[in-house]
Amino acid sequence: MEFGALLEGRLVRRYKRFLADVALASGEVITVHCPNTGAMTGCAEEGARVWLSRSAVVTRKYPHTWELVETASGMACVHSVAANRVVREGFTSGRIPGFSAYPHIQGEVKYGTGSRADFLLSGTSGRVFVEVKSVTLHRDGGSGAFPDAVSARGTRHLRELQSVVSADTRALLLFCVLHTGIDRVSAAGDIDPAYRAALVEAMAAGVEVQAWRARVDPTGLILDCALPFTPDPIPAEQEGVC
Missing domain, CATH: 3.40.1350.60 (Trna Endonuclease; Chain: A, domain 1)
Structure with a gap:
């Protein structure tokens, strides 16, 4: 399974199960879709490096999806599907x-x-x-x-x-x-x-x-x-x- 080009950022917070705020290198903070309904223990630490994909569907309220995170013990994919x-x-x-x-x-x-x-x-x-x-x-x-x-x-x-x-x-x-x-x-x-x-x-x-x-x-x-x-x-x- 190959990703397209991913956008890198830093996790600000994950909340309401399906949402996360991510700070980009430009300083902009965007809200993205979190495709994981679990507790995400160890995978949602503030400041962690994360990677985002962008949907081609222009009507999506939050076009970016959180895909990967760099944890203290290794890389993880948080997109359960x-x-x-x-x-x-x-x-x-x-x-x-x-x-x-x-x-x-x-x-x-x-x-x-x-x-x-x-x-x-x-x-x-x-x-x-x-x-x-x-x-x-x-x-x-x-x-x-x-x-x-x-x-x-x-x-x-x-x-x-x-x-x-x-x-x-x-x-x-x-x-x-x-x-x-x-x-x-x-x-x-x-x-x-x-x-x-x-x-x-x-x-x-x-x-x-x-x-x-x-x-x-x-x-x-x-x-x-x-x-x-x-x-x-x-x-x-x-x-x-x-």
Whole structure:
């Protein structure tokens, strides 16, 4: 996934969940769209370097969108939807192994009790329902965690994935890490114990879980490394190496 030309600035503040003020090099302060509804812990520090894209839609009230931030522990992409684009490219390019038997890919497919799978892979071997979660919550020693706030929606998605597992149907939860300082992933059970419990149950029922980190820089994003995942944090000395 490639960015066009991005505009650099400094974060003044993030507020009302969807808005942020950014100071440009010229001294002008502009209000931009913040495309992340989470807590954004560690990714919204005052004065941080940020990068913005500009929409071609002239009727937008706030034409700029906040894409990237330089944190104390690495570069991060705060645009959650970018995770889906990066993962789609990972499947279509064959970068994510183990899915060559499912060459057809659809996005936003209805399933379960009113949910939509991010992707449905299909082929002669059957189907794979895929749920993608963006990870930017960085903790001590390079540990990443999801979710960064209580997520009833995320727990519901786990139940839906669990319900479709059968002889010819796989279910995959893919944590897309959009933070270069993260080298392993776990559930944030201290933030949302219900999500962790549902995740453990889903894994026991056959839901597959993978974590992949993307290279993040102002030119674009690309999956470049599979990371270890466990429901609970992995000690730093046991971390995986890309």
